[in-house]
Amino acid sequence: MSYFRRDIDELVGYTPGEQPQAGKFIKLNTNENPYPPSPAVARAISATLERGLSRYPDPLATAFRQRAGEVLGVDPDGILCGNGSDEILTLVTRAFVGERELLRLPYPSYILYKTLAQIQGARSEEVHFAADWSLSDDFLRPADGLRLALLPNPNSPSGTIIRPQRVLELAERLPCPLLVDEAYVDFAETNCLALVSASDNILVSRSLSKSYALAGLRFGFLVAQPQVIAGLRKVKDSYNCDALSIAGATAAIDASAWLAENRARILATRVRLTAGLRALGFAVVESQANFVWATHDGRSARTLYEQLKQNHVLVRYMDYAGWGDGLRISVGTDDQIDACLALLKTMV
Amino acid sequence: MSYFRRDIDELVGYTPGEQPQAGKFIKLNTNENPYPPSPAVARAISATLERGLSRYPDPLATAFRQRAGEVLGVDPDGILCGNGSDEILTLVTRAFVGERELLRLPYPSYILYKTLAQIQGARSEEVHFAADWSLSDDFLRPADGLRLALLPNPNSPSGTIIRPQRVLELAERLPCPLLVDEAYVDFAETNCLALVSASDNILVSRSLSKSYALAGLRFGFLVAQPQVIAGLRKVKDSYNCDALSIAGATAAIDASAWLAENRARILATRVRLTAGLRALGFAVVESQANFVWATHDGRSARTLYEQLKQNHVLVRYMDYAGWGDGLRISVGTDDQIDACLALLKTMV
Numbered sequence: 001m002s003y004f005r006r007d008i009d010e011l012v013g014y015t016p017g018e019q020p021q022a023g024k025f026i027k028l029n030t031n032e033n034p035y036p037p038s039p040a041v042a043r044a045i046s047a048t049l050e051r052g053l054s055r056y057p058d059p060l061a062t063a064f065r066q067r068a069g070e071v072l073g074v075d076p077d078g079i080l081c082g083n084g085s086d087e088i089l090t091l092v093t094r095a096f097v098g099e100r101e102l103l104r105l106p107y108p109s110y111i112l113y114k115t116l117a118q119i120q121g122a123r124s125e126e127v128h129f130a131a132d133w134s135l136s137d138d139f140l141r142p143a144d145g146l147r148l149a150l151l152p153n154p155n156s157p158s159g160t161i162i163r164p165q166r167v168l169e170l171a172e173r174l175p176c177p178l179l180v181d182e183a184y185v186d187f188a189e190t191n192c193l194a195l196v197s198a199s200d201n202i203l204v205s206r207s208l209s210k211s212y213a214l215a216g217l218r219f220g221f222l223v224a225q226p227q228v229i230a231g232l233r234k235v236k237d238s239y240n241c242d243a244l245s246i247a248g249a250t251a252a253i254d255a256s257a258w259l260a261e262n263r264a265r266i267l268a269t270r271v272r273l274t275a276g277l278r279a280l281g282f283a284v285v286e287s288q289a290n291f292v293w294a295t296h297d298g299r300s301a302r303t304l305y306e307q308l309k310q311n312h313v314l315v316r317y318m319d320y321a322g323w324g325d326g327l328r329i330s331v332g333t334d335d336q337i338d339a340c341l342a343l344l345k346t347m348v
Numbered sequence: 349m350s351y352f353r354r355d356i357d358e359l360v361g362y363t364p365g366e367q368p369q370a371g372k373f374i375k376l377n378t379n380e381n382p383y384p385p386s387p388a389v390a391r392a393i394s395a396t397l398e399r400g401l402s403r404y405p406d407p408l409a410t411a412f413r414q415r416a417g418e419v420l421g422v423d424p425d426g427i428l429c430g431n432g433s434d435e436i437l438t439l440v441t442r443a444f445v446g447e448r449e450l451l452r453l454p455y456p457s458y459i460l461y462k463t464l465a466q467i468q469g470a471r472s473e474e475v476h477f478a479a480d481w482s483l484s485d486d487f488l489r490p491a492d493g494l495r496l497a498l499l500p501n502p503n504s505p506s507g508t509i510i511r512p513q514r515v516l517e518l519a520e521r522l523p524c525p526l527l528v529d530e531a532y533v534d535f536a537e538t539n540c541l542a543l544v545s546a547s548d549n550i551l552v553s554r555s556l557s558k559s560y561a562l563a564g565l566r567f568g569f570l571v572a573q574p575q576v577i578a579g580l581r582k583v584k585d586s587y588n589c590d591a592l593s594i595a596g597a598t599a600a601i602d603a604s605a606w607l608a609e610n611r612a613r614i615l616a617t618r619v620r621l622t623a624g625l626r627a628l629g630f631a632v633v634e635s636q637a638n639f640v641w642a643t644h645d646g647r648s649a650r651t652l653y654e655q656l657k658q659n660h661v662l663v664r665y666m667d668y669a670g671w672g673d674g675l676r677i678s679v680g681t682d683d684q685i686d687a688c689l690a691l692l693k694t695m696v
Contacts, residue, residue, distance in 0.1 A: 004579045005446050013582035053564035086585040099447045177351050216401035216591035231352045234361035237434040243564035
């Protein structure tokens with residue numbers, strides 16, 4: 001007999017991309033940054049380590065919030081820090097969506113959202129993107145128990161973006177909060193941060209995993225109006241961010257020049273990857289993220305994924321039920337991308 | 349209008365002990381270890397930092413589980429790692445207790461348990477300890493919707509322990525899982541780890557914050573039968589422990605000689621603190637933890653707390669509704685304890 005809630009027993013669980021702990025792979029499957037983080041991050045972590053770890057960390061990560069507030073031009077009281085933006089998504093879901101209530105998400109997008117609803121004992125509803133990756137007014141339609149809408153922007157796997165003007169329109173017409181998941185936004189042309197002051201209905205989450213090259217550190221944050229942040233603080237664990245990650249994240253958010261340079265390199269390689277794949281006959285969506293979504297009329301995406309893996313190149317094979325499959329390939333270094341393209345050339 | 353779930357709107361929220369970010373305090377209020385952690389911890393963290401943070405960490409913290417399994421004599425598949433044992437408590441509550449269902453806890457004990465039930469939209473029921481801090485069969489009585497019982501052991505604020513034989517009896521007779529919160533157990537004479545293999549009804553949580561002097565690192569873990577751990581893995585965030593904390597925790601759990609020496613020092617100072625307080629007329633419960641619970645017939649605990657704070661000594665003032673108040677004083681260094689006792693001597 002199981003003591004788990006029925007929702008948990010029935011849950012398959014979210015499977016993140018493979019993280020091989022051994023073996024030598026060119027890893028283009030989980031959108032990590034191929035470059036090391038700003039050297040200021042390690043310096044800040046070492047200094048904190050030197051000062052010691054026996055005391056509890058600041059429950060509100062004030063140092064980060066103040067620095068991020070200045071860098072991003074937002075109110076520090078409108079920032080909630082989390083143990084990765086995954087924790088932010090979990091907290092927001094727990095705060096807004098009760099059992100049997102409804103969470104809305106676009107499709108195909110980040111599969112985790114659906115799992116978060118399931119864990120909460122809530123329902124989820126997928127609204128399909130249009131063929132051009134725009135989002136129709138179907139995303140706004142009233143529904144019983146609708147309590148939260150999640151919008152990854154840029155989206156995964158497409159790398160496409162919904163313009164801020166349209167996001168604001170969605171938020172103003174939705175009967176529930178809209179969380180804009182901007183995990184990849186530093187690689188895009190635009191973002192929705194400025195909308196937060198315009199609407200208490202808009203929450204924007206950010207991650208330091210991708211654009212700041214800190215997936216191993218686990219740090220993300222949410223920007224929303226202060227009264228929303230105050231409510232969410234009640235839901236989080238008291239000390240949800242550790243002393244080393246607060247120090248590292250504070251140094252990272254301050255490293256604007258590093259970010260600009262890293263972004264420029266990734267964007268240049270993204271152009272190269274997109275062109276290289278198209279030259280091999282792939283259809284590639286124009287990406288605003290650090291990955292591209294590629295499909296090939298003549299070749300099975302699953303087979304290509306498996307053949308690449310045999311050759312120690314990991315990409316993400318995605319199969320969205322009722323929609324289709326393809327390869328999501330992270331933008332690595334030029335050398336990594338060249339190696340991947342050279343292998344694909346022998347396969348298509 | 350608020351979009352929060354009503355449970356969240358109505359929630360006051362858990363307030364952790366004060367963590368002054370500025371000013372010089374003798375901090376005896378949140379049961380941190382007054383000594384630095386094993387030097388092996390900083391070495392392991394520095395080595396991981398050197399290897400880089402741009403990759404996601406191992407989702408299952410396998411290195412820690414293997415080392416902890418050997419050190420503690422438990423199955424690595426029976427270990428779940430968490431971002432502090434607070435996260436473990438949150439995960440277990442979310443996995444077992446649905447809205448309007450019931451969580452049982454002893455009283456007075458760790459106030460957070462009640463908050464966790466409230467966040468989940470669940471009910472909680474407090475069963476009072478007997479005057480000698482034993483737990484009567486009232487803790488076992490059937491109740492509608494009872495899904496989880498939490499037992500801090502050693503308990504806070506009393507520092508007392510329920511013997512493993514009695515814990516096993518409770519677990520076998522309860523109609524729901526029993527989580528034994530062993531955050532302070534390394535300072536006690538006994539523990540319940542061996543009970544896990546005897547009953548799939550027993551879950552034991554541990555923290556590295558206190559006995560391993562790593563409150564700033566955020567690392568805790570749960571020991572239970574592997575099928576229980578497998579269910580809980582579905583509820584946790586994919587990458588809930590960061591690369592630095594996994595490395596540091598693995599080094600810490602391996603440092604058995606450091607633990608034994610640190611424990612001996614804390615226990616010696618606990619004897620000194622207990623005797624010193626009693627000499628000043630305090631009633632002090634015999635403690636199995638790194639703190640003591642002290643009350644004074646002739647003096648207001650709140651006033652003593654405030655006077656100590658004015659003199660830059662922080663202790664924890666606790667006021668349990670319907671039960672009483674007192675001071676919970678962490679075992680610091682001998683010098684810190686002497687300073688606290690000298691101040692108290694001028695006040696009583």
